[in-house]
Amino acid sequence: xxxxxxxxxxxxxxxxxxxxxxxxxxxxxxxxxxxxxxxxxxxxxxxxxxxxxxxxxxxxxxxxxxxxxxxxxxxxxxxxxxxxxxxxxxxxxxxxxxxxxxxxxxxxxxxxxxxxxxxxxxxxxxxxxxxxxxxxxxxxxxxxxxxxxxxxxxxxxxxxxxxxxxxxxxxxxxxxxxxxxxxxxxxxxxxxxxxxxxxxxxxxxxxxxxxxxxxxxxxxxxxxxxxxxxxxxxxxxxxxxxxxxxxxxxxxxxxxxxxxxxxxxxxxxxxxxxxxxxxxxxxxxxxxxxxxxxxxxxxxxxxxxxxxxxxxxxxxxxxxxxxxxxxxxxxxxxxxxxxxxxxxxxxxxxxxxxxxxxxxxxxxxxxxxxxxxxxxxxxxxxxxxxxxxxxxxxxxxxxxxxxxxxxxxxxxxxxxxxxxxxxxxxxxxxxxxxxxxxxxxxxxxxxxxxxxxxxxxxxxxxxxxxxxxxxx
Numbered sequence: 001x002x003x004x005x006x007x008x009x010x011x012x013x014x015x016x017x018x019x020x021x022x023x024x025x026x027x028x029x030x031x032x033x034x035x036x037x038x039x040x041x042x043x044x045x046x047x048x049x050x051x052x053x054x055x056x057x058x059x060x061x062x063x064x065x066x067x068x069x070x071x072x073x074x075x076x077x078x079x080x081x082x083x084x085x086x087x088x089x090x091x092x093x094x095x096x097x098x099x100x101x102x103x104x105x106x107x108x109x110x111x112x113x114x115x116x117x118x119x120x121x122x123x124x125x126x127x128x129x130x131x132x133x134x135x136x137x138x139x140x141x142x143x144x145x146x147x148x149x150x151x152x153x154x155x156x157x158x159x160x161x162x163x164x165x166x167x168x169x170x171x172x173x174x175x176x177x178x179x180x181x182x183x184x185x186x187x188x189x190x191x192x193x194x195x196x197x198x199x200x201x202x203x204x205x206x207x208x209x210x211x212x213x214x215x216x217x218x219x220x221x222x223x224x225x226x227x228x229x230x231x232x233x234x235x236x237x238x239x240x241x242x243x244x245x246x247x248x249x250x251x252x253x254x255x256x257x258x259x260x261x262x263x264x265x266x267x268x269x270x271x272x273x274x275x276x277x278x279x280x281x282x283x284x285x286x287x288x289x290x291x292x293x294x295x296x297x298x299x300x301x302x303x304x305x306x307x308x309x310x311x312x313x314x315x316x317x318x319x320x321x322x323x324x325x326x327x328x329x330x331x332x333x334x335x336x337x338x339x340x341x342x343x344x345x346x347x348x349x350x351x352x353x354x355x356x357x358x359x360x361x362x363x364x365x366x367x368x369x370x371x372x373x374x375x376x377x378x379x380x381x382x383x384x385x386x387x388x389x390x391x392x393x394x395x396x397x398x399x400x401x402x403x404x405x406x407x408x409x410x411x412x413x414x415x416x417x418x419x420x421x422x423x424x425x426x427x428x429x430x431x432x433x434x435x436x437x438x439x440x441x442x443x444x445x446x447x448x449x450x451x452x453x454x455x456x457x458x459x460x461x462x463x464x465x466x467x468x469x470x471x472x
Contacts, residue, residue, distance in 0.1 A: 001029045001191060004201055011236060019270045024281035033192040034284055035073060036091040038117070039066045040084055042124050042153055043448055050085060053416060053446070054078075061284075062265045064094035066124075069284065077471055079421055083448035084151040084399055089117040090192070092278045092285030096181055096232040097121035099260060099276075099292045104129035106176040109222060111164060111215065114141035116148030118181055123154035131361055132157040133175075135167060142373050147469075150396040155377035156361055162371050164218035170370065171222045173302035174309075177230075178223050182212045184233035184240050188280070188287025205237040212240060216248045225298050228258070232290040241289040242272040254297035266290075309362050322352045322382045325391040329380075332439055338405030349376070356381045357391075393440065395451055395466045403447045409435050412453070412461070413444045421445055424453070424463060427470040431459045 008026065015022040039050055051058055051068065061067030067089070074081055074088040081088075097118040102108045102125040110119040113134040123132050134149060134157055136142040142161045149157050160167070185205045189196040216231065223229055231248075233240050249255050257274035260266075265283045269275040275291035323346055330342050349359040353375075358364070360376030367375065377400065380393040403411075412432050414421040420430045424443055430453070432441060441453045441461060453461035 001197075003029060003190065004197065007187065007200070014236070014238060020267065020279060021282070025279070028280040029191045031191065031280075033286060034091055035070050036061055036089055036094065037068055037070055037074065037086040038064065038089050038094055038121060039068065039086050040120075040124060040152055041066050042127060043083075043085055050080065054080065054086075061091045061094055063263045063278075064091070064098045067091060067094045067098075077425075079416055079425065079445040079450065080448065082151070082425060082469065083445050083450045084153050085448050087117055087120055087148070087152065090286055092188070092234070092283075092288035093117055093181075094121070095263075095266070095276070095278065095288060095290050096179055096230050097125070099263075099290055100177055100179050100228065100230040102126050102130075102132075102177055106130045107133075107174060109133045109135065109167075109171070109175045109178045111135050111167075111178060111180050111219060112137070112182060113159075114138065114145040116145040116152075118179055119145065119157070120148055120152040120154065122179065123149065123152060123157055126154075126156060128154075128156055129361075130156065130176075133160060133171075134158070135160040135162055135164075136373075137161065137163055146373050149374065151399060153396075153400040155359065155400050157374065158360065158367060158376055159373040160367070160370055161373050164215050166370070168218040168221040170366070172304045173222065173224050173298075173300065174304050175222050175227060176224060177228045178219050180215060180219055180229065180231045182208075182215055182231060182233050182240075184208050184212070184235040185237055186234055187236045188234040191280070192286060205235070205240055208235075208237075209239050209244065212244055213247070216244070217251075220248075220252050220295070220298075221300070223295050224302075225254075225295055227295050229255075229293045229295065230290065231293070232288065234286065234288055236287050236289075238271070241277075242269055242275060245272060245275065245291050245293075249293075254295055254299075255293045256296055258292040258294055260292065309366060319350070319352045321389050322355075322357060322391075323350050325382055325389045326350075326357055326379060329391040329393065329440075333401070333407060333410050333442065334405050335407055338402070351375070352382075355384070393452055395464070395469070398442055398449050398452045401442060401449045403444060403449060406442050406449070410440070410442055411444055412441050413446070416445055421450075422471070424450070424465060425471045427463050427465055427467065429463055430461050432461055433459055435459075 059069040102122045113119045114136040119134040136145050185208050186196045259274035266276045278285045278288040351358040351364050358375045379397045383390045438455050443450045452464040456462045
């Protein structure tokens with residue numbers, strides 16, 4: 001690979017003055033980039049079962065629980081991919097969300113989210129408790145983020161299409177944890193992306209550094225005292241990495257670095273102790289920088305009204321009737337204990353707006369006047385007829401269900417080699433033997449919900465798999 005001379009000169013100087021061995025660095029750009037998948041721990045109990053089904057060896061990414069190396073590229077046609085069982089992700093990109101380690105109940109922001117790999121991992125860690133705000137400033141990329149969040153089965157995410165400046169005006173010292181996978185010059189992507197070098201030559205690190213500084217300043221305003229920030233890039237440039245964080249910590253002196261000695265196969269930065277790099281000639285991954293910070297103190301006093309964040313919603317006739325329609329539907333799908341848990345969520349999180357139902361763990365008015373792509377969980381919408389309200393389920397409701405929670409007769413379980421599975425993913429009509437005479441069925445691949453179908457007589461199922469997701 002022909003690398004820009006400005007890049008090679010800078011990296012030669014960097015490597016000569018550091019403890020990083022230089023042998024093999026430039027040669028690594030001519031090697032095949034590594035591939036990986038991250039298995040969805042919200043859905044999967046046995047990694048080995050999934051790996052066996054996919055025909056993969058158990059070759060773990062050492063810095064990510066649930067991450068594995070693979071020699072094959074996901075085509076997007078695999079039923080397990082459609083069911084959100086795994087997410088294809090470059091191995092180095094798995095590091096930042098692992099380091100941030102969101103916990104159930106946290107308020108978490110992924111500020112630069114698309115296409116969604118890191119946000120999906122954060123959502124897995126939350127496991128339905130707390131809130132994930134996944135933001136993407138680019139409108140088209142926000143659509144890809146939406147699809148990945150829904151396929152993963154995350155129900156407590158709000159997806160926004162906003163600028164960091166606008167967000168920090170709203171969420172003053174609100175978040176427990178923030179991930180900033182910053183826009184960067186992308187030097188670590190040179191061997192993976194044929195356009196990365198041209199982009200570097202056009203924009204370069206200087207343009208990115210100005211954006212990164214502005215983003216970090218906004219991030220500080222949104223993070224609580226005691227909260228944690230992970231900053232990461234996929235570049236080697238010291239100005240975007242170590243120097244950026246040194247400058248940030250100098251202008252915001254209340255931060256400390258959290259080291260991660262438990263992680264193997266990553267390199268601790270000698271110029272910023274506690275920060276980490278993945279070098280492509282020393283580890284099995286593309287170039288990456290990552291640092292974990294804790295906000296210990298702050299001179300800033302939060303103006304955020306936390307009582308507003310949890311304000312109780314106002315019930316009305318339309319609200320209550322729509323809620324009843326949703327619960328009536330779920331009672332036909334879920335086992336008794338699962339139904340009771342869902343009903344409790346409705347009591348606490350139900351929102352009804354323009355015939356659409358949302359479940360969200362915070363006050364929905366937090367997001368007024370923001371560009372919202374998805375407002376929490378979207379179970380479906382209400383269709384009003386002359387004498388009643390009918391609940392129409394969404395696809396993301398089906399894919400968010402736990403297999404063991406679904407009433408047995410409401411499941412159609414297909415193996416990965418069942419020809420009906422391919423037909424279902426193509427949007428074709430399929431059949432079901434036995435079971436109920438009417439109503440909705442959850443189509444599953446093995447033990448993973450894949451989508452809804454509706455009985456229409458003699459075991460024939462109307463296919464409800466979304467047109468935009470269907471196989472060609």
